[in-house]
Amino acid sequence: xxxxxxxxxxxxxxxxxxxxxxxxxREFAEAVGSAHPAHVDAAxxxxxxxxxxxxxxxxxxVVAQRAEAQLVQDPAAGIDFSRVVHADERFTHHRPIHAGxxxxxxxxxxxxxxxxxxSMVSTRCEIADEAGEPVATVRSTxxxxxxxxxxx
Amino acid sequence: xxxxxxxxxxxxxxxxxxxxxxxxxxxATVDVDRARLVHYAAASGDRNPIHxxxxxxxxxxxxxxxxxxxxxMGAAASVxxxxxxxxxxxxxxxxxxxxxxxxxxxxxxxxxxxxxVGALDADAGTARVDLTVTAEGQRVLGKAQAVVRLR
Numbered sequence: 540x541x542x543x544x545x546x547x548x549x550x551x552x553x554x555x556x557x558x559x560x561x562x563x564x565r566e567f568a569e570a571v572g573s574a575h576p577a578h579v580d581a582a583x584x585x586x587x588x589x590x591x592x593x594x595x596x597x598x599x600x601v602v603a604q605r606a607e608a609q610l611v612q613d614p615a616a617g618i619d620f621s622r623v624v625h626a627d628e629r630f631t632h633h634r635p636i637h638a639g640x641x642x643x644x645x646x647x648x649x650x651x652x653x654x655x656x657x658s659m660v661s662t663r664c665e666i667a668d669e670a671g672e673p674v675a676t677v678r679s680t681x682x683x684x685x686x687x688x689x690x691x
Numbered sequence: 692x693x694x695x696x697x698x699x700x701x702x703x704x705x706x707x708x709x710x711x712x713x714x715x716x717x718x719a720t721v722d723v724d725r726a727r728l729v730h731y732a733a734a735s736g737d738r739n740p741i742h743x744x745x746x747x748x749x750x751x752x753x754x755x756x757x758x759x760x761x762x763x764m765g766a767a768a769s770v771x772x773x774x775x776x777x778x779x780x781x782x783x784x785x786x787x788x789x790x791x792x793x794x795x796x797x798x799x800x801x802x803x804x805x806x807x808v809g810a811l812d813a814d815a816g817t818a819r820v821d822l823t824v825t826a827e828g829q830r831v832l833g834k835a836q837a838v839v840r841l842r
Contacts, residue, residue, distance in 0.1 A: 563734075568778075570734040571765030572721055575778050587777045596772065596781040596837070597765040601735055620739065621751045625760045627787040635779030678785075 542617045542658035542683050547651040551609050556641040556669060557602050559594065564638055567598050584637070594636040600628070602636075603664040603677035606644035610662065611681070618660065618683055626659065626680040633673040641669050649678075656685035704776035707841045710808050710818055717774040717806040721766045723758050723792065724799035731762045745796070757791040763802060763831055764788075767824050770804045771837045774820075780840050782817065787833035792826045802826050809836060816840055 561579075568578035573595050576583035584592045611618045636642070643666070650661040664677040705716065728742045737759055740747040748756050764786050772778040794800050802824060809821035822835035 566730075566734040567765075568769075570727070570731040571762065571769050573765075573769035573772060573778065575772055577778050587779065589779055593779045595765060595778055596768045596784050597761060600737075600761050604736065625788050627785065628761065628764060629783070629785030630781075631783050632779075632781065637779075 541685055542651055542653065542660060543615060544651045544653065546610065546616050546648050549610075549648045551606070551646040554606050554644045554646075556643050557605060559602075559636055559638055559640040559642065561592050561638040563601075564592055564594050564598065567601065568595050571595055571597065581638075589635060589637050591638040593638075596630055596632065597628075598636060599630050599632070599664075599666060599675045599677050602642050602644060602666055602675075603679065606646040606664050607662055607679065609646055610648060610660075618681065622684040624682045624684075626682045627678075628680075629678040631676040631678075633675060636674060640674070642666050642674060643669060653685070658683040658685065704780075705774065705818075705841055707811060707813065707816060707818060710811060710841075712808050712811060714808045715805060716808060716820065717770050717804070719770045719773075719804050721770075721802045721804065722799040723762065723766070723794055723802060725756065725794060725796050727799075728756065728758060728762065728794060731759055731765075735759070735761065737761065753791065754793050756794050756796070758794050758800065758802075760786075760788040760791075763792055763824065764835075766802060767804045767822050767832065767835060768837065771806055771820055771822070771839065774806060775839050775841070781837050782840050783838040784836070786822075786824075786835040788831070789833040790826075790829055790831045792831050800826055802831070816842070 645665045647663040660681045666675040805823040806820050810819040820837045824832040
């Protein structure tokens with residue numbers, strides 16, 4: 540099954556709020572090897588001007604992938620995860636994510652292009668707080684091999 | 692409430708004026724083993740079996756279990772934020788995933804991260820840090836650039 544190019548341009552409704560927890564930030568920071576005290580110690584974070592412990596720069600992927608699931612887990616979109624390779628990822632932080640944030644994400648499917656049996660699916664997650672103030676923009680591209688593409 | 696600790700005192704942060712384009716600002720070698728991938732899978736919610744199940748990884752044509760590209764991207768970011776002195780200082784960070792990082796069992800893969808100053812923007816108060824990220828001498832991330840706000 541091929542990726543359906545008709546999904547390009549689609550904009551999904553805002554997600555339910557994702558609440559950022561201190562322990563979730565601690566676990567993520569440990570997993571990526573970031574020992575900075577501002578991930579775990581609210582006083583250290585406040586000394587840097589943050590209201591609470593702060594997220595590592597790539598933590599926003601956790602929020603984004605919940606929104607991206609609306610596309611990649613939609614059988615009609617034709618994204619077979621055993622044929623997917625992550626091609627690129629980019630985070631633009633309008634402000635740091637911190638514990639206590641309640642984040643709402645709008646998923647945009649920016650482009651779907653297919654060439655020689657390889658589909659490139661580019662998505663953009665606009666992450667905002669509950670008041671609508673922008674927090675982060677997460678851009679991601681998946682490369683999806685078609686049925687005829689032999690595995691490497 | 693956390694009690695004040697010595698770690699809560701802001702440590703020295705690099706100053707924009709002290710940086711020169713081309714300057715190496717950080718270098719680290721990070722080990723990644725299967726346990727690390729399971730930890731990342733749990734912390735990130737990315738439970739794709741290619742990152743923990745050898746049989747599944749081979750069935751989809753991989754040489755074996757590979758690291759999450761997002762783990763590698765995150766580990767490289769940790770090198771940048773440790774240098775910058777503030778995890779919230781990274782305002783933009785993008786990479787391309789150019790090559791997977793196979794993670795053996797037993798043992799570990801080594802990912803080497805070298806951060807150099809790619810550009811300076813005095814008006815914006817930012818430095819672009821370019822990252823060379825390799826495993827077994829081959830680049831695993833391409834166009835890896837982090838824009839960091841400094842004072």
